[in-house]
Amino acid sequence: MARFTIRRLIELVLVFFGVTFAIYAAVFALPGDPISSLGGDQPLSPAVVERIRNLYHLNDPLWSQYLRYLGHLLTGDLGVDFRGRSVAERLASRWPVTIRLALTAWVIQVVIGVGLGLVAGLRKNTWIDRGVLILTILIASVPIFVMAVTAQLVFGVKLSLLPIAGVTDGWPTSYLLPATVLAIYGLAAVARLTRGSVVDTMSSDFVRALWAKGLSRRRVIGVHVLRNSAIPVLTYLAIDLGALLGGAVVTEGIFNLPGVGQLLFESIRVHEGPTVVGIATALILIFLLTSLVVDLLNSLLDPRIRHD
Template identity: 55%
Template sequence: MGRYVARRLLLAIPVMIGASFLIFAMVYALPGDPIRALGGDRPLSPGVVAELRAQYNLNDPLVVQYGKYVGNLLQGDLGTDFRGRQVIDTISQRLPVTAQLTLVAILFEAVIGIIAGVLAGIRRNGFLDNLVLVSSTLIVSIPILVLAFVAQYVFGLQLGLFPISGLGEGWYSFLLPGLVLASGSLAYVARLTRTSVAENMRADYVRTARAKGLPNRTVVVRHTLRNSLIPVVTFIGADIGNLMGGAIVTESVFNLPGVGRAIFDSVRQQEGAVVVGIVTLMVFFFIFFNLVVDVLYAVLDPRIRYD
């Protein structure tokens, strides 16, 4: 197991370098001049523009810029944005918000999705099964931007059940945006769990457990559910990184100052150092959580061994 984890961590290094270079290149290729945009309606003097371009290496070719960025990165310096703020400070301020939002979304996704999928799987073609299939199809078909505004209007403005903006209510402020962020993944988890449970309910070991006279709850929880969770854990583990990186719309609609919002603002302002720093961190999280999923396989299925 230790050697397997070490190999995966070593393979993560070229993946992170490649991802950061691609993002750096795409930000570099955006049209416009970020230095001139700093002045807004009052353009900066040519001398100030030239000084800032030299300070941020904007006159260098792409490869040279990226080489200098990696050199600073190896020294623990993620760089500064065009307003002089350290990128590491921006990440440290924004990341806890996105982490809390992602945690709430994962809880919704796992708890509601798995419970709905199990109930639908053990009562296949029944009312609950049809309800899960119809509701999950409906949720997946609605764009998250539309879903966010509808949830904000109905549950926030009309019913007054949840705050609709900011972090004034603490953890309670994350419930509605967390549910919106998790909605699409929750539907997939429910359908995946339902399919896996329904398939395993027809397996020989389940029929053997029933023949031994075991209670239905024991058959479902100890035998069926444990084997059915392997594909579900795979999806949820991979989805953690997707949720953290895909919170741009949710954080923008609900005015949450997380890294998703920071990525959106930085792309618009061509803040290459901020975008690359945050995206590289997201890639690391994605790789890490996929590694955790692989390790969990051995817990869920004792037959799996890593050399």
């Protein structure tokens, strides 16, 4: 187990350097000059532009800029944006919103998705099973902005049950609507995956042997089938949580939630390099950590992986 963890950590560090460099280089290569657009309508004098460029080391070669960035990063410093604001502080105000949204959406996916999948899997080929399939596919095929705007119209405007946009009402009231809309898109995948996994496990030889042992239905399904079926589903759910934390650009936009996704979108639009790289770096870290957690969880659940 310790060996396994160490090996995964080493891989994680390598991936981290590779991906941050790729993003740094990509932002570097974006067309247009972020500094000259800082002045808005009034062009900045070349001397000023040159001064700012030197201040941000923009005239240095790419590798030296990247190494400097990395140096700061290792001390926990994400740098400042082109207006001199601390990237870390800007992110810090955004994270709580995104984390609340993501976790709420994720919990909805887990409860409803796994629940539906479980029921469908245990009632294979009945009308319940088919109903779940049709329902999940139907919902997932509606574009997210249609779903979001419709939800706003129905629950916000007509029924006045939930706020239409913004976060002024706090958690959970302000988050329920956007989180549900966001969750719906992962729901189909979670439900189908859970169903397939349960069906596979239920038809496996060892489950037949468990029935032959004379175990109760509760024990066979509640202990053996659940744990064996959980392995692929958990992997998906953990990766999914990573993706949700990456910020939902469209959902945050429609519901006007000041989260990371919205910040990322704005920053790309105005070529705010330091902020984009800062967010991307944070997202990479989240992805790497969730995949590490997935691997460790899997090896806990499945002894065959542990001993490999």
